Amino acid sequence: MDELREDCGIFGIWNNADAARLTYLGLYALQHRGQESAGIAISDGTKLYSYKQMGYVNDVFNEHVLSILHGKNAIGHVRYSTYGASELRNAQPFAVEYKNGSLAIAHNGNIVNYEAIRSRLEAEGSIFQSTMDTEVIVHLTAKAEGETIHDRLASALNELKGAYSIVLLTERELIAARDPYGFRPLVIGELNGSLVFASETCALDLIGAHYIRDVLAGEMIVVSGDSMRSYMFSNKTPRASQCVFEHIYFARPDSIIFGKSVYSIRTALGRILGMESGVEADMVVPVPDSGVPAAIGFSQQTGIPFQMALIRNHYVGRTFIQPHQTIRDFNVKVKLNPIAEIISGKRIIIIDDSIVRGTTSKTLVKMIRDAGAKEVHMRISSPPIDYSCYYGIDTPTRAELISSSHTVKEIEQFIGADSLRYMSIEGLRKVVGEDADNFCYACFTGDYPEPFELTKRDHQLILFDEGSLHG
Numbered sequence: 285m286d287e288l289r290e291d292c293g294i295f296g297i298w299n300n301a302d303a304a305r306l307t308y309l310g311l312y313a314l315q316h317r318g319q320e321s322a323g324i325a326i327s328d329g330t331k332l333y334s335y336k337q338m339g340y341v342n343d344v345f346n347e348h349v350l351s352i353l354h355g356k357n358a359i360g361h362v363r364y365s366t367y368g369a370s371e372l373r374n375a376q377p378f379a380v381e382y383k384n385g386s387l388a389i390a391h392n393g394n395i396v397n398y399e400a401i402r403s404r405l406e407a408e409g410s411i412f413q414s415t416m417d418t419e420v421i422v423h424l425t426a427k428a429e430g431e432t433i434h435d436r437l438a439s440a441l442n443e444l445k446g447a448y449s450i451v452l453l454t455e456r457e458l459i460a461a462r463d464p465y466g467f468r469p470l471v472i473g474e475l476n477g478s479l480v481f482a483s484e485t486c487a488l489d490l491i492g493a494h495y496i497r498d499v500l501a502g503e504m505i506v507v508s509g510d511s512m513r514s515y516m517f518s519n520k521t522p523r524a525s526q527c528v529f530e531h532i533y534f535a536r537p538d539s540i541i542f543g544k545s546v547y548s549i550r551t552a553l554g555r556i557l558g559m560e561s562g563v564e565a566d567m568v569v570p571v572p573d574s575g576v577p578a579a580i581g582f583s584q585q586t587g588i589p590f591q592m593a594l595i596r597n598h599y600v601g602r603t604f605i606q607p608h609q610t611i612r613d614f615n616v617k618v619k620l621n622p623i624a625e626i627i628s629g630k631r632i633i634i635i636d637d638s639i640v641r642g643t644t645s646k647t648l649v650k651m652i653r654d655a656g657a658k659e660v661h662m663r664i665s666s667p668p669i670d671y672s673c674y675y676g677i678d679t680p681t682r683a684e685l686i687s688s689s690h691t692v693k694e695i696e697q698f699i700g701a702d703s704l705r706y707m708s709i710e711g712l713r714k715v716v717g718e719d720a721d722n723f724c725y726a727c728f729t730g731d732y733p734e735p736f737e738l739t740k741r742d743h744q745l746i747l748f749d750e751g752s753l754h755g
């Protein structure tokens with residue numbers, strides 16, 4: 285249940301008279317990947333225009349804003365900050381002018397050698413506008429030698445370590461690229477002759493584009509005029525390490541990512557979980573929304589009836605005003621409410637996608653018991669999360685992850701369930717199928733594909749905007 289956060293969604297479109305509006309819609313479909321800020325950069329072939337603000341896509345853009353974004357080529361971004369504070373200067377697309385013209389970039393992922401690169405660039409005299417890792421890509425590209433923008437960008441990307449799916453727009457080109465591990469998804473689509481790039485296919489579906497294929501790990505696609513060229517830009521060819529958690533939780537279930545249907549993967553996870561850890565019970569209840577497909581699979585496998593006995597309030601934002609009086613379990617209750625009439629006197633199997641700190645699961649189990657359940661069994665469609673992610677998912681520190689320091693039995697006691705079982709790594713690999721070796725499982729195994737730095741600088745510059753001064 286939404287204890288982990290994705291760090292961004294990106295979108296790009298080439299050669300469409302309605303580029304601004306279609307980018308807005310693409311971002312709308314990708315809103316689940318980031319809710320802090322949204323932005324669009326657009327090119328009319330001679331100039332770049334950019335607009336970004338804090339807030340949801342629908343709050344940031346309106347008819348007036350979209351009407352002043354002229355051009356046929358655009359990129360867009362929705363952000364959840366995993367690196368750099370949640371403030372306007374860190375919103376994307378990040379647009380700059382440099383000696384060769386203008387460029388704007390939108391990035392999904394985390395650059396794990398960011399601190400080292402930034403320190404080196406600062407020692408050489410670079411001045412940074414933001415505190416986010418994406419800005420080093422711009423500085424490295426601006427400083428790189430090379431005839432073309434894609435030569436310079438390739439040179440920049442080859443200095444990076446970590447996760448990046450990017451779309452970059454200049455006055456005359458749109459470039460999409462994915463890091464050589466392919467941590468984050470990026471798909472290519474087509475809409476009436478216009479090329480489209482998006483983090484997930486749900487963005488293609490909304491605008492009526494059809495899915496062509498994924499941008500490959502280590503591939504750069506350069507679009508200009510009527511041509512699309514593909515380059516394998518990377519000077520290293522590691523084993524692909526696509527984020528398996530995209531399939532378990534982050535991506536929308538109606539998307540195809542890494543070449544597979546997210547919904548199919550999640551229901552298959554539920555079926556395997558049912559095989560591995562079935563238990564006698566009266567009903568299978570998902571923690572909505574992310575637990576629903578796995579609960580359907582679990583129910584199909586075990587024959588235990590599926591019931592939507594937990595109802596989610598879809599209109600709760602990331603923060604809300606707390607009540608004055610103490611309401612027991614308020615933070616979970618405001619999002620989820622059990623239907624006591626269905627639950628009372630029954631043996632319940634709750635299906636969730638993950639347990640992070642354990643506190644949410646503990647509250648949930650208690651709420652279901654308070655609603656009259658006779659037994660509460662918890663089944664988790666991922667293996668225990670023992671390690672933090674450094675590749676673009678906002679996980680707490682290892683010390684805060686309950687399974688890094690507790691056995692399954694101890695967690696079962698802590699959350700107060702009659703039984704607790706997790707998906708096995710073998711089961712997860714089986715579901716992913718023939719591609720299993722091309723995924724990252726580091727948050728379960730600690731086997732990190734790319735080394736990372738743990739230090740984060742303590743940025744001193746605090747910028748206020750007009751709203752915060754008056755607020």
Ligand code: SF4
Nearest residue numbers: 527528673724726727
């Ligand atoms: Fe995904 Fe986990 Fe790997 Fe991070 S560590 S990229 S969340 S699988």
